[in-house]
Amino acid sequence: MTVHPAFPADSSPVDPELAPLTVRVVDPLALSPMLAEAWDRLAAQASEPNPFVERWCLQSALHLLDPDRQARLVMVRDGSDGPVIGVMPLILSARYGRVPIRHVAGWVHANHFHGAPLVRAGFERLFWSILLGWCDASHWARTLLHAPRLTEDGPLHCALMDVARVRGREAVTVHHEERAFLDSDLSPGDYWNASVRAKKRKELRRQANRLAELGAIGFRRWQVGERVDDWVDAFLQLEGSGWKGRERSALASQNDTAAWFRAIIAAGAEAGRLDMRAFELDGRPLAMLINFLSPPGAFSFKTAFDEDYARFSPGVLLQQDNLDILSDDRIRWADSCAAPDHPMIDSVWRERRRLVWVNVPLSGTADRIRFALLTRAEGFWRRWKNRTTTAKQQDAP
Incomplete structure (x- = not known):
């Protein structure tokens, strides 16, 4: 030892x-x-x-x-x-x-x-x-x-x-x-309507419709038994293409963090702790999100989006889809793991964890x-x- x-x-x-x-x-x-x-x-x-x-x-x-x-x-x-x-x-x-x-x-x-x-x-x-x-x-x-x-x-x-x-x-x-925290008995739809202003919801619908003019849009969720390597590669590429990549703070920017990320995603899948989601345009991810499930809670570990499509708010649209995590009978709350005063998630999740x-x-x-x-x-x-x-x-x- x-x-x-x-x-x-x-x-x-x-x-x-x-x-x-x-x-x-x-x-x-x-x-x-x-x-x-x-x-x-x-x-x-x-x-x-x-x-x-x-x-x-x-x-x-x-x-x-x-x-x-x-x-x-x-x-x-x-x-x-x-x-x-x-x-x-x-x-x-x-x-x-x-x-x-x-x-x-x-x-x-x-x-x-x-x-x-x-x-x-x-x-x-x-x-x-x-x-x-x-x-x-x-x-x-x-x-x-x-x-x-x-x-x-x-x-x-x-x-x-x-x-x-x-x-x-x-x-x-x-x-x-x-930091932002999600803890509610409301349905995903009711929570979204209560949390996001009507004007903002209307703007997001308009952005989604504009994006749909460019191709087929849809949400996809990792399924148990599905290979995680393709998801990991896509996430690392997406995160590395944005500001984190430019500032060398992306997971793929360092060999040790990239190796650790690959290891824990595979281990999390095997342990039944993994929830991965993507918002896609013609099968290409514009936003991705990784949750770790630790009943009765969930932890929103990492998220990334394609900055070339930022005008369509793909990250916010994916967070709307992510609200259904509370529909899981095992999960009562979710921790955003976000920085304090995060402009995106603070506008969607109303509760706070100190x-x-x-x-x-x-x-x-x-x-x-x-x-x-x-x-x-x-x-x-x-x-x-x-x-x-x-x-x-x-x-x-």
């Missing part, structure tokens, strides 16, 4: 009173069949679904997007052969932003849009207690645990704040974002001092930034 030098390799109880609960650092590419099955089972029992931490998605990310093998997969389980109650990728970081402070953080990459660990429902407080206790007792851990992109007021966020409070610590929210980044100090005296100094410095910086922003807004003509 290959592990980071600072991480303990063996299974070890955190506290005798909590035995036989154990924390293990495992090699995600050399899992035993038993651990692999336990990880998959946990995904179905998680209090908050997160496809980015499910085995079919995270294994490839750790393999292809962390070439220096800095991140490690941490499992909390009930004994040596009992059920896994939590899984979280962690990394030991020497810097906190620009500040040289060593700390422990949830590992994420650029396309990892939700930071919540997978935790068995009902075990949220126990998971955080074990994890924090393990960090406290480890000589390699320093300063704080940084948990990125938790759902505000969700079970995991609330449990972390409660555990920190009980342990005599102050968990601090250091950043927050809000995400928070949380810091929790470790228990050592030096850790608490560093944490207090860092928190105070961040507070000063945020107040300065807010004053500067306000001043600029007031000075603007």
Whole structure:
């Protein structure tokens, strides 16, 4: 088993009173069949679904997007052969932003849009207690645990704040974002009519009619058993042809992200997590969308459109078709995974999901001092930034 030098390799109880609960650092590419099955089972029992931490998605990310093998997969389980109650990728970081402070953080990459660990429902407080206790007792851990992109007021966020409070610590929210979210009992048609202004709906119908004058238009959805390679090739080409390709931020712009994308689409199809859609003109995609299904939720992972046809709003027309995702009996809500204030999806999906980044100090005296100094410095910086922003807004003509 290959592990980071600072991480303990063996299974070890955190506290005798909590035995036989154990924390293990495992090699995600050399899992035993038993651990692999336990990880998959946990995904179905998680209090908050997160496809980015499910085995079919995270294994490839750790393999292809962390070439220096800095991140490690941490499992909390009930004994040596009992059920896994939590899984979280962690990394030991020497810097906190620009500040040289060593700390422990949830590992994420650029396309990892939700930071919540997978935790068995009902075990949220126990998971955080074990994890924090393990960090406290480890000589390699320093300063704080940084948990990125938790759902505000969700079970995991609330449990972390409660555990920190009980342990005599102050968990601090250091950043927050809000993004488009879909959660409604309305039919797709009724939701569309309620969400999009009548004038905009009329314009979209006109654009669709104009586009139909150029050829046959239609929506297509990937079917189970259908080859995914053709879909993957089409998506990478479509995304790479636009601004992301020009700015070298498209998935195909880098070999590692292209390989990872191909791997997770194939794995997602095999795991029954994949939903892919296309809006086509004469069989050629003008817009494509990829959803990951993690019941009871769905995550709108990636979308792309042909900028040469932007005047016809193919991406918005595809989002109208995508509203039927809530017709799936397994799915109650969908996360857009979009940037805050996204001009397109914010105009279609009315609900919002708020995400928070949380810091929790470790228990050592030096850790608490560093944490207090860092928190105070961040507070000063945020107040300065807010004053500067306000001043600029007031000075603007």
